[in-house]
Amino acid sequence: MAPAGSSPVYHLPHPLPLDSGQALEGAQIAYETYGTLAEDASNAVLVCHALTGDQYLASPHPITGKPGWWERMVGPGKPIDTDRHFVICANVIGSCMGSSGPASLGPDGQPYAMRFPVITIRDMVRGLVALLDGLGIERLHAVVGGSMGGMQALSLAANWPERAARVLVIASTARHSAQNIAFHEVGRQAIMADPAWAAGDYYAGDARPDNGLAVARMAAHITYLSEAGLTEKFGRRLQDREAKGFGFDADFQVESYLRYQGSGFTRRFDANSYLYITRAMDYFDLAEEFGTEEHGGKLANAFAGTEARFCIVSFDTDWLYPTSESRHVVHALNAAGAKVSFVELSAPHGHDSFLLEHDQLDRVVKGFVEQ
Amino acid sequence: MTLRPDLAAIAAHVAPGSRVLDIGCGDGALMAELESASGCDARGMELDGALVERCVSRGLSVVQGDANVDLANYPDKAFDYAILSQTLQTATRPDLILDELLRVGRRAFVSFPNFAHWRTRAALMFGGRMPVTRALPVSWYETQNIHHVTVDDFRELAKAKGAVIEQAWFFANESGIGASGANWRAEFAVFELSR
Numbered sequence: 001m002a003p004a005g006s007s008p009v010y011h012l013p014h015p016l017p018l019d020s021g022q023a024l025e026g027a028q029i030a031y032e033t034y035g036t037l038a039e040d041a042s043n044a045v046l047v048c049h050a051l052t053g054d055q056y057l058a059s060p061h062p063i064t065g066k067p068g069w070w071e072r073m074v075g076p077g078k079p080i081d082t083d084r085h086f087v088i089c090a091n092v093i094g095s096c097m098g099s100s101g102p103a104s105l106g107p108d109g110q111p112y113a114m115r116f117p118v119i120t121i122r123d124m125v126r127g128l129v130a131l132l133d134g135l136g137i138e139r140l141h142a143v144v145g146g147s148m149g150g151m152q153a154l155s156l157a158a159n160w161p162e163r164a165a166r167v168l169v170i171a172s173t174a175r176h177s178a179q180n181i182a183f184h185e186v187g188r189q190a191i192m193a194d195p196a197w198a199a200g201d202y203y204a205g206d207a208r209p210d211n212g213l214a215v216a217r218m219a220a221h222i223t224y225l226s227e228a229g230l231t232e233k234f235g236r237r238l239q240d241r242e243a244k245g246f247g248f249d250a251d252f253q254v255e256s257y258l259r260y261q262g263s264g265f266t267r268r269f270d271a272n273s274y275l276y277i278t279r280a281m282d283y284f285d286l287a288e289e290f291g292t293e294e295h296g297g298k299l300a301n302a303f304a305g306t307e308a309r310f311c312i313v314s315f316d317t318d319w320l321y322p323t324s325e326s327r328h329v330v331h332a333l334n335a336a337g338a339k340v341s342f343v344e345l346s347a348p349h350g351h352d353s354f355l356l357e358h359d360q361l362d363r364v365v366k367g368f369v370e371q
Numbered sequence: 372m373t374l375r376p377d378l379a380a381i382a383a384h385v386a387p388g389s390r391v392l393d394i395g396c397g398d399g400a401l402m403a404e405l406e407s408a409s410g411c412d413a414r415g416m417e418l419d420g421a422l423v424e425r426c427v428s429r430g431l432s433v434v435q436g437d438a439n440v441d442l443a444n445y446p447d448k449a450f451d452y453a454i455l456s457q458t459l460q461t462a463t464r465p466d467l468i469l470d471e472l473l474r475v476g477r478r479a480f481v482s483f484p485n486f487a488h489w490r491t492r493a494a495l496m497f498g499g500r501m502p503v504t505r506a507l508p509v510s511w512y513e514t515q516n517i518h519h520v521t522v523d524d525f526r527e528l529a530k531a532k533g534a535v536i537e538q539a540w541f542f543a544n545e546s547g548i549g550a551s552g553a554n555w556r557a558e559f560a561v562f563e564l565s566r
Contacts, residue, residue, distance in 0.1 A: 311427065330434055331444040339414065342434040343423045363428040371430030 006062070007032055007055055007091070007098050010134045016093070016127055022117040025107060029131050030098025031055050031090035031330075034074060034293055035082035039134070044137045045085045046128065046156075046164070047074065048149035051277055052217075052269055054097040057089035057271065058082070063268045069355065079366035085141060090131055092124040095274040099127070102272035108164075113272060114200035119211060121148070121284045125145070125155045128282040129163060142166035142369050144352040147321065148277070151284050154329070157310070158286055158302035170361070170367055171354040172311045173325040174332070175285040180320065183223050187216030191271045200272050213271040214262030221261050226317035226350030230254060243369065287332075299332035310340040311368040313354075320351040341368065374404055376547070377482035377561045380453060380540040384480075384563060385409060392416065392475060394438045394468075395458030399426035402433070414450075416441060436464045442471040449475050452455035456482045459525075460516040469532055473566040478537065482561040487521035487554045488543070506558040522554040529564055537563040 007030040015023035032055040037044060047057055047070065054061070058068040058075050065165055073079045091099035094116070102116040132140070143151040143164040150172025157167040173180075191197055194212030202208055222230075232256040238244065241251065287299040310333050314326035323344045333340040345360050347353035353360040354361065374382060378401045378560060387409040393402050396415030399422075405411040415433035417423045424530060426433035434441070438455070453476025455468065460483050462468045472479040484506040494502035501511035509515075517531075520528075522541070529536055541548050541557035548556055 310434065327436075330436075331441075333445060334434070334441075334444040337446065337449055339412070339424075339432045340434060341427045341432045342436070343427055344420055344435055345424070346420070360424050364424055367428035369432050 006213060006307075009098055010090075010131050012127070012130050013134075014130075016123070016130065018117055018123045018126075019120040021116055024100060024117060025091070027093065027100045027127065028098075028104075029090050029093070029100070029127055031088060031131060032057060032059060033089075034087040035085050035185065037086040037137070041135075041137050042139070042141060043085050044135075044140050045080055045087045045133075045139050046132070047080070047087060047089045047142045048128070048152035048347050049089060050143035050145075050147040050149050051220075051281065052265065052267075052274075053149070054095065055089045055091045056097075056252075057087070061268070064264075069114065072357065073365060079362045080144065080329075080369055085369070088131075088135070090128055092277070093127040094119045094124065094273060094280060096270035096273040099271065102276055103270045111203040112295075113203065116272070116276060118279055118282050119198065121151045121155050122159060122279065122289070125152050125159065128152065128156070128323075129160055132163065138163070140164040140166075142168060144168040144170075144369070145172065146170040147172055147351065148281055150321075151281065151286075154286055154302075155284075157306060157308055158290065161306045161308065163302075164308055166309045166311070166368065166371075168311045168313075168365065169326075170331070170365075171318050171321055171351055173284075173321040174302075174329050175287065175325075176282050181282045183219060184251050184282055186219050188275050188278060190215035190219065191275060194271075197271060208266070208319075209271045210263070210266040213266050213269065213274060214259075216271075216274060217265040217269075218258040218262040221258060223320045224350060224352040226319070226348060228317065229349045230350070242318070299328065299359055300335035303333055303336035303338050307337060308338070309371070310338055310367075311342065311364065312342040313345045313364060314342075314354040315347045315350070316344055317346075318351040318353065319347060373496065374400055376542045376545055377456060377540075377559050378404070378526070380547070380561045381456065381482065384507045385411060385452055387411070388422055390414075390449070390458050391452045391454060392445070393454045394442070394448045394472070395427065395455060395461075396431075396433055398424075399429060399431040399433060401454070402426070402427065406431070422505065438468055438471075441481075442448075442468070444474060445475040447474055448477055450477070452476050452478050452480060454480045454481070457484065459483045460518050460520055462518065463505065465518050465520065466528060466532070469528065469534070469564075473532070473534055473564065477565065479510070479534075479564045479566065480561060481525070482559060483520055483525065483552070484516070484521050485541075485557045485560050486519040487523065488558050489555045490558075492555065522557055522560050525562065529562065532566070534564040536566045537565055539563070 150169035191212035194209035196207040199211035239256040290302040314323040330342040402413040428448040541553040542559040
């Protein structure tokens with residue numbers, strides 16, 4: 001794993017308390033900012049990244065050299081306009097691009113590996129709130145996130161309601177379903193079945209569980225795309241050959257594509273981070289967090305009394321976090337009397353649509369953030 | 372931007388600073404007017420995703436939803452006014468929608484095209500076909516209006532529901548007319564109800 005780029009790093013002044021009851025000593029958070037913070041700190045927009053994302057929101061990734069993951073959305077004159085807003089994107093706790101995670105060194109000078117405490121989405125957000133404190137930002141103009149980033153936005157709105165005036169949640173959910181957990185478990189088992197994983201203790205050696213991590217990414221990648229999108233892009237077309245090979249090479253283009261996705265991913269991501277972050281997502285159930293012993297979880301409780309404006313966006317071909325999950329959040333927000341917008345956009349590309357070219361999404365994001 | 376006459380009548384009678392739910396808010400023209408001119412806290416519901424996108428793009432709070440099912444999630448009396456403009460006749464069960472309006476809103480505004488207008492009557496009487504008029508411009512097989520209603524029908528439904536008609540406005544040729552003979556003279560009607 002290459003070290004993180006030149007991102008500034010915020011060293012938390014206090015141990016970070018965690019939902020597990022543990023606390024993370026000496027935690028640090030790597031982040032990027034774009035634009036200029038207003039004197040009254042009123043123009044800050046926090047963008048939360050997805051499972052395998054990072055802080056390189058609108059600037060080139062130091063390992064892959066590729067453009068920032070949401071450069072089409074964030075920048076001067078873009079829907080999230082850095083001429084007007086101070087945009088922050090931080091690597092979540094548990095990840096591997098400069099923030100504290102299993103690859104970081106523990107108090108004994110050795111990598112944490114599986115000694116890193118299990119974290120939750122709320123723990124990630126607790127880290128982000130600490131960063132906002134450090135940056136002197138009391139109230140965000142908006143918090144924005146897609147997929148796992150949307151979970152963080154919802155968690156921030158529910159747990160720190162005074163910290164954001166607007167909450168924009170795209171292609172996300174307030175809880176991980178059995179199917180979501182099941183797919184993640186396939187990925188984790190692929191990593192842990194790789195002999196190079198070595199119970200997570202692979203940082204000192206030469207071998208890394210790249211094969212396992214690549215398979216995990218391949219399985220997950222299928223869930224990010226729609227069947228129609230895969231069919232349109234690859235169909236049953238063969239890869240660089242005229243006829244089937246009667247072997248187990250990548251005969252089909254779709255196989256070759258997945259293999260490429262898998263191996264590319266291992267160059268920029270730590271397998272243990274993948275375990276920890278998928279776990280955090282699986283544990284996410286906002287209603288459960290706000291449930292009482294007598295009444296159990298009720299999502300509307302999470303948003304009781306909120307004064308923030310919400311905007312929820314889903315995509316019609318997203319089967320990972322389908323529209324029904326977004327609607328569930330919207331109903332809870334309606335029940336809580338929150339000011340909410342919701343739209344299901346049409347897009348052929350499944351869950352990944354939120355990262356791709358989509359004029360309607362651009363207009364919705366701009367309209368909501370500027371309102 | 373000029374509001375449609377029925378929307379203008381509603382806008383003129385919503386108390387400033389109210390909490391308003393506009394069901395079937397379309398492109399959000401009424402909501403925008405209520406927010407900018409009356410300082411209202413306006414929310415909308417609209418079935419058509421393209422219209423919702425336009426509303427959200429202009430900074431309005433609108434939920435893509437179906438009034439037949441999605442009103443159920445709003446608490447009782449969550450709004451000062453619930454507004455249903457030109458949508459009642461498209462509902463699966465207009466009577467149940469009316470119940471929901473009067474549940475989520477302290478007051479309700481309902482506007483609809485009057486099927487008993489003389490043009491409609493004449494078209495049916497002399498043409499023998501389902502009327503296609505200025506107020507009802509779409510053929511029977513394409514129209515979203517699946518429950519045509521008249522001024523008198525609506526008055527009777529309101530009574531049956533225990534709703535009080537606070538005020539009513541009637542329109543023909545884009546301008547207001549009196550209440551007398553409204554059931555045959557009015558192209559459109561707007562009712563303000565309470566319960």
